[in-house]
Amino acid sequence: MDAAPVATSSPSVDPAVGLTAADVAERIAAGETNAYKADTSRGVWSIVRANVFTLFNGIVFSCFFVLLLLGRWQDAIFGLAAFANSIIGCWQEFRAKAALDKLALLNASAARVRRDGVEVELPPGEVVKGDILVLRAGDEVPADALVVESRALQIDESMLTGESDAVDKKPGDQALSASIVVAGEGAAQVNRVGADSYANQFAGEAKRFSLVSSELRTSVNRVLKWVGWGIGPIGLLVLNAQMMVSGGWVTAWETGTWVQAVVNTIASLTAMIPLGLVLMTSIAFAVGAAKLAARKVLVNELPAVEGLARVDVVCLDKTGTLTAGDIDFDGAHPLDGGLAGFEPVLAWYGAAPDANATAKCLREPYPVTAALEVAAYIPFSSARKWSAVSFSGAESGTWVLGAPEMVFGDAATDASSPLGRVVTELASTGRRTLVLGRAAASIDEADVEAERLPDGVVPVVVLTFREQVRPDAAQTLAYFAEQGVGIRVISGDNPRTVAAIAREVGLDAPEGFDARKLPDDDAELGRVLEENLVFGRVTPEQKKRMVVALQSKGHTVAMTGDGVNDALAIKTADIGIAMNSGAAATKAVARLVLLDGQFSHLPDVVAEGRQVIANIERVSMLFLTKTAYATGLAILFGVMVMEFPFLPRQLSITDGLTIGIPAFFLALLPNAQRYVPGFLRRSLSFAIPAGIIIAIALTVYTRLAMALEVPEAELRTGSTIILAIVGIWVLTVLSRPVTRVKALVIGAMFIGLVLVFSIPLATEFFQLVDPGRECAWLIAGITILTIGGIEIVRFFHRRFVARSLAAGAGR
Secondary structure, three states, X not given: OOOOOOOOOOOOXXXXXXXXXXXXXXXXXXXXXXXXXXXXXXXXXXXXXXXXOOHHHHHHHHHHHHHHHOOOHHHHHHHHHHHHHHHHHHHHHHHHHHHHHHHHHHOOOOEEEEEOXXXXXXXXXXXXXXXXEEEEOOOEOOOEEEEEEEEXXXXXXXXXXXXXXXXXXXXXXXXXXXXXXXXEEEEEEEEEOHHHOHXXXXXXXXXXXXXXXXXXXXXXXXXXXXXXXXXXXXXXHHHHHHHHHOOOHHHHHHHOOHHHHHHHHHHHHHHHOOHHHXXXXXXXXXXXXXXXXXXXXXXXXXXXXXXXXXOOEEEEOHHHHHEEEEEEEEEEEEOOOOOOOOHHHHHHHHHOOOOOHHHHXXXXXXXXXXXXXXXXXXXXXXXXXXXXXXXXXXXXXXXXXXXXXXXXXXXXXXXXXXXXXXXXXXXXXXXEEXXXXXXXXXXXXXXXXXXXXXXXXXXXXXXEEEEEEOOOHHHHHHHHHHOOOEEEEEOOOOHHHHHHHHHHOOOOOOOOEEHHHOOOOHHHHHHHHHHOOEEEOOOHHHHHHHHHHXXXXXXXXXXXXXXXXXXXHHHHOOEEEEEOOOOHHHHHHOOEXXXXXXXXXXXXXXXXXXXXXXXXXXXXXXXHHHHHHHHHHHHHHXXXXXXXXXXXXXXXXHHHHHXXXXXXXXXXXXXXXXXXXXXXXHHHHHHHHHHHHHHHHHHHHHHHHHHOOOOHHHHHHHHHHHHHHHHHHHHHHHHOOOOHHHHHHHHHHHHHXXXXXXXXXXXXXXXXXXXXXXXXXXXXXXXXXXXXXXXXXXXXXXXXXXXXXXXXXXX
16 A cells, blocks of 8 residues: 655644634635545445446346337237336335435534634534644544644544554654544644545545445356356357247348347346346345344444344443443552542542543543642553553652553462452452552653553552443343354453343353453464354454454354444454444444444344345245246257247236336345345345246246147247246245235235236237137146146255254354
């Protein structure tokens, strides 16, 4: 990747004051604002192109216009269906796009700037060139800026540069838009805005619409590719046969019978194309995303709905997921031999500008009574899990606040030591613990640079905090257990605390695994993750490694979280799920955002994904069966030089009543079947043999009808009757078990079929006639035998699918 662009200069602005109102107005008038319309979903042209300008739409519309030019508009009605498919597909995705764009706009993170000496929050689009950005851990940088102040400032630029390690930023360094502040704090002056910023120039920027891995889309595209390669030579084969039936190419041209030959060829080609399958897949994605949006779940990418069905392990961050995220101060537990007078230090930590949620809990029990002068400060980092500050005056020396294990090592977990005994006892009750310690020596700039603690830190007091467990957490985890979805609780807290909360929500977690003991070997790490459910003291980089290790074991992993320390893991997971109350970093890289922060939505999310892929698998069998028998018919009639037994308009009857209309309803019905890989293989294992049986049956019928000298109109009517009845039977077979709703759909299609063959206007339009008694017996016999063949195929197919699902569930 190319290096980041060189910074451009900006007018000098006092970082402590920022721009004045007059400065802002001047820049707005000059057009130097950060207003930029980023793509939160596919653009309008992209949607239209994907639904309209495709290879097969091109073939279908070409055939449509050829028939119009030949004056056979009655046989061109399939083109209207293709137009309708494209319009419906665009409309559904436009609706989903509008909902997603609206939600994305409403939930966009705010920018923090300093103007007229006052810190204010405003939408990123209102940032102007020259603004002083105030940056703290968890913030997303809204525009390119030059760092002017830095206190242990670290920024993650992985979404832009691919470098996973956070970068230390000093005054004069560039802070790129869309990067994430992961530690420390600072200020930066904006020097590039809007379309000029690096992120908006970056072609592959992660927040633009990108396609997640989709087995449905990949499988459908593979089928379309196969059909695309075969449609040319098969079309020539059929055309040649139809011309030969008309007496040869020369005779057909001289007598004008070539028109019927072209019509027959078009009928065979359009039947081969599973156009509706692409439409149904798009609609299922769009409707799934819209339904989740109504449940306050923002889907950043439509195919992510399908990805939900494949998830078999969910990694949960404890804070904000299992717990409500609100932390309350529980108590202070001074240690024997510890120093007194720690209250002003805790008051300073609670009032610090970069105080996190835990530190803010100290404000009420420890209000500020006297100002302390800071000599040196190392801000809190989720990686090292402690912060340190040196004061001038009475509280001189260094005070350290952090996780006991990270500050004092094994002494904090050794029950024989005074500190370990207190920490172990408190953590086992599910309370979060921090320790405040003190060293006589003060830290200096070198210590701040190296993020190094002085020697001789002595524990003074253990602080405990309580988190409220979400009332819906136990029920949600029980759902996952029933569905065979594994759970891993991954937290930065004390392993005993995490395990206690995990037990409270129903997980079998006697003890939590201390992540400081995780192996460096990836294979060994995977083994540890298979054997343990709860992990504590996990660093952000370890969370990412754990996700990768689970993926290497063949798992499809979802990761939930709300803190900036979860961002790397959420980005790495197959499906990243962020809480809307969390940091901008997590929401920026997540596939899904729970807008109301309700953990109980996760079962809905997984169920929606399973409904999409299970229903599309069923619907695909309808469309692929049609493609199989249409291809078989084209080849058989081409090789045997027989006149194609359908008019295009007659195939429209079977397509609409046995596939197109019912597929729309079947694709949206509830379906909780667990996903197992192999969607295309299972679909083709039914569609190909069923299609072959139907193609052979129609070929045999045509040969026998020709032997009986059945007139052409009666022969075509008989072919249409056989295909329509068999098609409805295939629909019935694939709908089993037949529920009330499915019975209504199947019954409605059968009634529609009867009406088409009964209403004079319809029979005249579709050129359907009374096939006669002799032909009727032939039709009945062929239909019964074909249905019997379909039942045999379905019997063996169900056994194949059962073995496939059992093998998939056992992996």
